[in-house]
Amino acid sequence: MEKRKINVGLIGIGTIGVGVARILLKDRARIRQKKQVDIVLKGIADISPKALKRIPGGKKLYTRDAQKLLNDPDIDIIIELIGGINPAKQFIRQALTGGKDVVTANKKLLAYAGKSLFALAEKKGTDLKFEASVCGGIPLIRSIQDGLVANEFDSLYGIVNGTTNYILTRMEETCEEFAVALKTAQDKGFAEANYKLDTRGEDAAQKAAILARVAFKSAFPISSIYREGIEHITPQDIRYARDFGYRIKLLAIIKKLGTGLQVRVHPALIPLQSSLASVRNEFNAVLLNGDQTGRLVFFGKGAGCYPTASAVVGDVIDLARKRQYGIPSAAAENNIRQNRFPLVPATEAKLSYYFRFGVADRPGVLAAIARILAANHISIAAVIQKGHAGRDGVVPIVMLTHEAHEKTVRRAVTRIDAMDMVKKKTHIIRVVHLP
């Protein structure tokens, strides 16, 4: 088969776009030699030319108008790196409709509009690849879809948000409050000014939605995915967790339950010796439990210019090879016509729980709490009651339970919080025992 050039158009030159452009321009010969495909970056579009100075040789490829690339019949592949819903969605639709393949790192768009985009790609015989959208530097999507294709997965546990993992690590190491650790994360470039998407679990929920599609062939509206952030976690919780032998991590969990699937994002106490507990700072890791391979863990940088750019370029090379050899679209694989599993509400989970009660400093409080828990068939696994009352006269009682139904737990805690001697709303954190 005659070799031809594969032309690529890049839309969006933020940090990742700059990395992608640099790799494609610098490594063209290396890629050709390694993968027998000649990839040419033909155009770069962005509303601002500012980042061009960081792309040697980029200036002559620049256009302010993305339409120039989208309408160029010589361009085979569009890389969308502007993020957000609009106009990214319109650009991608336009590219797919025009017979171009698309590579994106846009997790939000995929989580919100994946359904229509994959359907469009399948209909048009084009491809939409997105390795960089989840755990940037880790070749996770392709491992699930190709290397592990002989597996059915039972569960997936992921630390998929580097910002929150950095904040939690920092809180543990320095005993800083959330707000202080957040500030440090922002100073170091690990958290954005608009940090709430990260700290409230929204970003992780978007990634969970994508992973449920890829690994469990089930597409759920992002709004239906339970999420809880880390803003209410205190250094005290982290210290008590440690006393019990656990570390607190923000987890994305996808897990079969009966005939359905749970998909949820929340902070969790995980055993200190578990493989995800040692994932520190801005790193990501995903634990997959396959029926053939058993437990697998992928660990690496989830974000950052070059890790993510590396994933984008991997996808571009795949698509270029497909173009060159006339391989048909694989979009059908991600166009979920019917969910493999129905979504099980998060309240159906049966877990252990960590409670931190803030109570009045007088006798009988623990007994009263224990009585309510017992009445709800929640048994106590461990208790710490070592603090003294602070200036507010409130003493912490910290507790781990055995497994109980979330519904029952919520009911019991509502009753406990209604008691006179309970001075603060009870902190509840789930305990997750990884496979």
Added chain:
Amino acid sequence: MEKRKINVGLIGIGTIGVGVARILLKDRARIRQKKQVDIVLKGIADISPKALKRIPGGKKLYTRDAQKLLNDPDIDIIIELIGGINPAKQFIRQALTGGKDVVTANKKLLAYAGKSLFALAEKKGTDLKFEASVCGGIPLIRSIQDGLVANEFDSLYGIVNGTTNYILTRMEETCEEFAVALKTAQDKGFAEANYKLDTRGEDAAQKAAILARVAFKSAFPISSIYREGIEHITPQDIRYARDFGYRIKLLAIIKKLGTGLQVRVHPALIPLQSSLASVRNEFNAVLLNGDQTGRLVFFGKGAGCYPTASAVVGDVIDLARKRQYGIPSAAAENNIRQNRFPLVPATEAKLSYYFRFGVADRPGVLAAIARILAANHISIAAVIQKGHAGRDGVVPIVMLTHEAHEKTVRRAVTRIDAMDMVKKKTHIIRVVHLP
């Protein structure tokens, strides 16, 4: 493009072969639906039909004669799972020459004869895939070659032998001697009767050779790869290492040094908090340091029927899709015509070292040892001298050094071992600080 059946012949039905046959027979429809390719297991060859009873539907596919499959013009892909050099090599050569693609898990053959086999595959336009040959359950080869293709690697550190990792874990947990832990490993099926390939580092060296080819584009004769096993490690070493904050693991290390490459296999003290230190029992893990992605770790089962079978099936699916869509061979990628890097002798390494001296129980010994080390410009980082003489009158002195040249270290230890008051040959274990 019209879809056709892709016919597969399986040679060798040991544990992995059985797993592969079961997956291909049971999951044909699932694979067709997931990956749009129809893979038919057309024949199974083995000198013994014994394992057929574990393959439902396998009997009617059986032949005693591998030539039946190798000469069948309808067979597209041969899976070689007999292991060892002969007749596996001849079978694979025959298949490749006859225009068939090959999937193998045969690390020994690839390490010894990879050069001629990949050259043959490239010449014939066929493919030779081998994901299962290194860290069975972990999709490592494909991640390096596809997902991480935009990366240059600086170093690779792997726990790639499950048997020795199981033994070392067991020795740490129970303080058993090597021979006792080995017996347990054999009883549990984690070590073979002929265990020496594992415990002497031969198996890990074969995997290192394959990884040097894949990740560093350099093919070295297996005999040139430095290897040292774990048979001389004692529970005392493991305990002392722990006192210093380290754990002992058998590592395969590939690392750029100057313009060359070190490839070596040996036990090493690695910091307790490093990501590879928590890899326990029969699990494998590989740490890769890429210029774009930074540090990546892949963790999973390195052996076992289904993890390895899963990797074989992943390769078969790739090849079937390539056949279906007429994609040319990728064998050139692994046919190293010229090494990217020359091999640097292991003695060129500059590392820290762990010494365990067995000395006479009298004053002045430590001073004498320290004097020799100082004369060789080896500085001491930490010393433990807490034991008392056993019945043999020998006291251990345990020491960690700062970085020193291996050559110098060997020279100094030879001088120390020649001293009267040194009663036993000094144990030397390298200390490795992972990125």
